[in-house]
Amino acid sequence: MALMQRKLWKQASLEEIKNFIIEEYKKQSENPCPVDKMRVFTDSTRRTSCGECVICREGILQLNVITEAISQGKGRDGDIEILTEISDDLILGSCCSYGKEVGKITKKIIEESKEEFEKHIKRKRCDALVCKKFFSYYVSPEKCSGCNKCVEECPQKAIAGDNNLIHVINLDICDRCGKCTVICENAAIQKAGTVVPKLPQEPVPVGSFKAEPQNGGGLMAGRRRRRRS
Template sequence: MIHLERKDWKDCEVSEIQDYLKSLTVQQDEAFCSVNQAKQFTEYARRSTCGRCVICREGILQSALIIKDITEGKGKDGDLAILSELAENLKAGSICDYGKTVGEMLQSMLDAGYDDFEKHLKRKRCDALVCKEYISYHILGDKCTGCGECKVACPNGAIEGDAGLIHVISLSNCNKCGDCMKVCTSSAITKAGAIKPKTPEKPIPVGTFKPAGLGGGLLSRRRRSQ
């Protein structure tokens, strides 16, 4: 875990500030999401500012809040323009190089991740499947062994199914913690974005579910007739 410290940054060299802030850009998730990276960066950066400079303190705080909203599906039209304006204000108005450097790095993240920010804002989509608001968890019927480990691990009781049955996740009760996915030894649990996998609607015996595209449809009939 990154160690956060409040210190008098005006007494530090620019290189020291840059090195410190770069250490905050290491994303903690396995997949990479530009918006989530910016969220983590601004959240850490706001907690390690000295707080004396209003532009720095409030500019980083407001940036962190806006980006957090974007990751939670609450983003609004114009958020990117506001974030760019906050970054410029940090660069121009901060008393010391800490705020200025945060502004420079934030703007770089906005430029590099523009398409990612746009997808989160306009299409309500996270391609990396990192931001919880845009994902859901599903148990693949052709891989589930009915062992029940995921049901035991679920803190919300969102998984239905007994031994020998394909388990099913109730999306309305799932808090998207991912604990079920961590304990599944058969790789039967997956994350999905806008396109959801076909799964059983209720628990059924293991081995009885056929994934979409297998065992039916016009194409399969054509193959059998050849």
């Protein structure tokens, strides 16, 4: 299927190409992070470019490489300008409408979400908590029932706990795969950005951990403290 698509774009009508690109873009419509949205969109469209002209083949690849780096916390000053330039090059220089339509969408994402791109690059923050480098998982002491189901589910063995204990995630081991969030029926495994609640440092009996207000800020006032294995 992909190979057929690779060969067809030059002969395809503008409408066919637009419909294909828009469908690819729509797959990310629920993604709240524009950087991740662009990363996934450029990854799929680079694979279905026929690769005949350099600007489309290399341009979409570069858009993908740069957005991947930004989502990994390796964004650099000037990245937004480079992404915009490449998008413009795609619009102007692609030899069929496929590259042009991809460029129009990536330029639109950048223009509409410049602030979010800057936060990822300069402040290493993903407000939507989508980019894995910029969030961590924690077990809410108030929601955890100590059922112990997440321990078996974790491929990294990053969760400490036993029956009737509030479980604790070791952030040095957790790779943020999210599998534990699916198995937890209490929605006790949650995401945090730069600030996380005050948490027990090791498993303690369910009901024994009380969140203490800090500086009037309540549960969310605690700074992240990484546990050492």
